[in-house]
Amino acid sequence: MHKDVLKVLLTKEQIAQRTKELAEQINKDYAGKSVLMICILRGAVLFFADLARLLDVDVRLDFMAVSSYGAGTSTSGEVRIVKDVSQPIEGLHVILVEDIIDTGHTLKYLKRLMESRNPASLKICALLDKPSRRETDLQGDYVGFEVPNEFVVGFGLDYAERYRNLPDVCVLKPEIYGGK
Ligand code: PRP
Numbered sequence: 001m002h003k004d005v006l007k008v009l010l011t012k013e014q015i016a017q018r019t020k021e022l023a024e025q026i027n028k029d030y031a032g033k034s035v036l037m038i039c040i041l042r043g044a045v046l047f048f049a050d051l052a053r054l055l056d057v058d059v060r061l062d063f064m065a066v067s068s069y070g071a072g073t074s075t076s077g078e079v080r081i082v083k084d085v086s087q088p089i090e091g092l093h094v095i096l097v098e099d100i101i102d103t104g105h106t107l108k109y110l111k112r113l114m115e116s117r118n119p120a121s122l123k124i125c126a127l128l129d130k131p132s133r134r135e136t137d138l139q140g141d142y143v144g145f146e147v148p149n150e151f152v153v154g155f156g157l158d159y160a161e162r163y164r165n166l167p168d169v170c171v172l173k174p175e176i177y178g179g180k
Helices: 012-029 045-053 105-115
Strands: 005-010 034-041 058-068 079-083 093-101 121-129 142-146 169-172
Touching: 012 045, 012 121, 012 142, 034 045, 045 058, 045 093, 058 105, 079 105, 093 105, 105 121
Parallel strands: 034 058, 034 093, 093 121, 121 142
Antiparallel strands: 005 169, 058 079
């Protein structure tokens, strides 16, 4: 275990198993359809790569990068598009892939933005969901795990840009992020 990690919350085996289940559900739901999967950089990248490999429907991959204006929990929830998708999404079956739904502001904003572009359908897939932190009515359509309100890193999630490469989802030692 990494020296800064307090405990492992979800092992890579648990994540792999759940990712497989989500992929099976998506394969079933989108059978015969073409899907555009959009990775919301950067946290979702590991989950996205694993999920994409398990899909057997016709799938295209694209990427978006966003950043919150000001503090992450700003009430407006407005986010800045740092990198947009590289193709029109009109008429496509779109799945936005995230690592975590926290307050829900990021995805609420993105959902509204993407819906204005008239996709055939729009769903949200997130590896983790932290419902105790929610400040919006945003809900995931495909959710891997509910997690408690703890500082989680690994499998794409960072603290100050570190720990994204840890293979498990872990809880960081409070002294690392200045918690008690
Ligand atoms: C994280 C995560 C979501 C967002 C969720 O991104 O990937 O995009 O925060 O929070 P919310 O539900 O409160 O809006 P972050 O800004 O940390 O960027 P990153 O993906 O590059 O780590």
